[in-house]
Amino acid sequence: MKFAELIDLYKKANQKFDDVILISQMLEDGSDPLQTRKNVEKLLKTMLEICEKSYGRSYETLTHLCGSNGFLLAKHEAQLMGEFNYVATVTALSLAESNASMGRIVACPTAGSCGVVPAIVYALRKMKKVEESVLIDSLIVAGAVGLSVASTVSISGAVAGCQAEIGTATAMASSLVVYSLSQDPEKVSHAAALSLKSLMGLVCDPVGGFVEVPCVKRNATAVNVAICVAEMVLAGIKSVIPFDEVVEAMAKVGRSMPEELRETGLGGVASTKTAQFLTENNKPASYSPLGE
Amino acid sequence: MNLLEVIGPVMVGPSSSHTLGAMRISKFVYSMAGVMPRAVQFFLHGSFAETHKGHGTDKALLAGIMGLKYDDEKIKESYSLARMRGLEFSFEKTDLGAVHPNTVRIKAQWAGYENEVEGCSIGGGMIKITKINGVDCDLDWHYDTLIIVNKDEPGALSKILNFVNANIANLYLRRMNLLQSKALTIIELDSPIDKISDLLKVDSVLECYFVPKDDFV
Numbered sequence: 001m002k003f004a005e006l007i008d009l010y011k012k013a014n015q016k017f018d019d020v021i022l023i024s025q026m027l028e029d030g031s032d033p034l035q036t037r038k039n040v041e042k043l044l045k046t047m048l049e050i051c052e053k054s055y056g057r058s059y060e061t062l063t064h065l066c067g068s069n070g071f072l073l074a075k076h077e078a079q080l081m082g083e084f085n086y087v088a089t090v091t092a093l094s095l096a097e098s099n100a101s102m103g104r105i106v107a108c109p110t111a112g113s114c115g116v117v118p119a120i121v122y123a124l125r126k127m128k129k130v131e132e133s134v135l136i137d138s139l140i141v142a143g144a145v146g147l148s149v150a151s152t153v154s155i156s157g158a159v160a161g162c163q164a165e166i167g168t169a170t171a172m173a174s175s176l177v178v179y180s181l182s183q184d185p186e187k188v189s190h191a192a193a194l195s196l197k198s199l200m201g202l203v204c205d206p207v208g209g210f211v212e213v214p215c216v217k218r219n220a221t222a223v224n225v226a227i228c229v230a231e232m233v234l235a236g237i238k239s240v241i242p243f244d245e246v247v248e249a250m251a252k253v254g255r256s257m258p259e260e261l262r263e264t265g266l267g268g269v270a271s272t273k274t275a276q277f278l279t280e281n282n283k284p285a286s287y288s289p290l291g292e
Numbered sequence: 293m294n295l296l297e298v299i300g301p302v303m304v305g306p307s308s309s310h311t312l313g314a315m316r317i318s319k320f321v322y323s324m325a326g327v328m329p330r331a332v333q334f335f336l337h338g339s340f341a342e343t344h345k346g347h348g349t350d351k352a353l354l355a356g357i358m359g360l361k362y363d364d365e366k367i368k369e370s371y372s373l374a375r376m377r378g379l380e381f382s383f384e385k386t387d388l389g390a391v392h393p394n395t396v397r398i399k400a401q402w403a404g405y406e407n408e409v410e411g412c413s414i415g416g417g418m419i420k421i422t423k424i425n426g427v428d429c430d431l432d433w434h435y436d437t438l439i440i441v442n443k444d445e446p447g448a449l450s451k452i453l454n455f456v457n458a459n460i461a462n463l464y465l466r467r468m469n470l471l472q473s474k475a476l477t478i479i480e481l482d483s484p485i486d487k488i489s490d491l492l493k494v495d496s497v498l499e500c501y502f503v504p505k506d507d508f509v
Binding site: 021022025028029031036039040043046061062063098099100101102103104105106107108109110111112114139140142143144146147150151154155156158159208209210211212265 | 294295296298299301302303304305308309339342343351364367368
């Protein structure tokens with residue numbers, strides 16, 4: 001269903017937007033709205049628990065191309081960032097590095113982009129003291145944003161590039177912040193649109209094909225895009241192009257992307273001299289993964 | 293895809309197609325056996341063959357065949373776990389022809405049986421089981437699934453269906469081998485059936501496996 005149709009339904013139904021989403025999901029596949037909400041609650045609790053456990057830790061990843069970035073940022077005193085962004089960024093790095101070391105993660109929406117949404121959830125809970133019940137509502141709304149992309153394009157880097165993974169994660173994360181602080185579905189759609197527009201065309205170019213470089217740090221920058229977008233939208237800034245049209249544009253961009261730029265490890269930074277060297281020598285002794 | 297598949301699932305990294313998807317294919321074989329097989333051979337094709345170490349695909353495959361949960365952090369120690377549990381295993385690179393790049397063929401032995409399952413991981417943790425004992429099929433494991441090796445003879449299917457008291461979503465019946473007069477019947481069901489052991493008493497049924505549907509989210 002188009003996101004604009006969900007907002008129309010909401011305007012007619014006189015119910016909370018997250019309930020409208022659950023009901024429309026029920027009409028589509030017969031799923032019980034109460035059960036879905038319970039499952040989202042479980043996912044939220046798992047996210048918070050994993051964030052707490054991974055925050056600022058260092059990891060031994062499968063190909064050793066990263067692993068200590070979250071740790072480095074956590075022991076560094078922020079000079080430029082505000083506290084909210086800082087906590088979210090450390091969390092995003094830590095989760096993405098935990099993922100690269102076969103740690104337990106919530107693939108929201110995918111494993112490669114698993115740092116973005118949970119990091120925002122964690123920062124909202126920890127720094128803004130947002131109630132868990134509000135976070136559950138907002139996670140449902142973020143899910144609807146992700147589902148819009150998944151059903152029109154894809155959320156797989158192999159199909160539509162990183163814009164479909166990190167781009168979608170960022171749209172979900174900014175929507176989540178906006179809904180939890182404003183409960184306004186129109187604002188949510190502006191946040192989702194602005195996020196996708198910011199990351200449109202982003203290619204999927206993992207070095208050696210592995211979910212480490214540049215994926216881990218992209219999680220960290222994406223979370224800051226999400227926060228910036230959310231702040232703009234809360235101030236009343238709108239996206240000129242509506243969300244549904246942005247998603248369609250993104251689908252076209254995805255279709256026109258050559259295969260080298262879709263998770264094959266053949267294009268983008270994956271095709272650089274250094275990447276080739278690292279791929280051939282999986283764990284070179286002279287190479288220090290610290291700070292890339 | 294539904295809302296929960298977008299917000300989740302909880303899994304072990306790093307890749308939903310190379311880790312979770314791979315693990316689901318081997319867990320299909322585990323569920324088919326109902327126990328951990330005594331021995332297993334993995335034949336890796338395409339991207340699975342090229343990048344399996346860096347994605348932990350090999351560890352995920354081993355974890356699946358031992359029936360571990362998808363978010364079990366022991367997945368990364370699955371080599372030592374498999375040795376401890378006495379599982380005989382091997383990995384081999386192979387070319388399976390014009391199939392999906394993320395394809396694995398799994399040959400497993402248990403309790404005197406040997407079965408071969410081929411499947412591919414198509415992204416986001418979704419899988420397709422594409423071959424069982426050499427017979428082409430197309431299962432996404434969204435259903436309770438009955439896999440039966442039966443005699444290739446008239447009336448075999450109707451005898452089997454007498455015992456199926458659940459609604460059938462999809463049904464395949466294909467000849468495996470004319471000389472041995474063996475056929476493979478795969479039935480995807482909307483709910484589990486009551487008496488699977490009764491099916492084994494049917495004279496046309498040679499082997500029967502029930503694979504409960506997989507809630508991976």
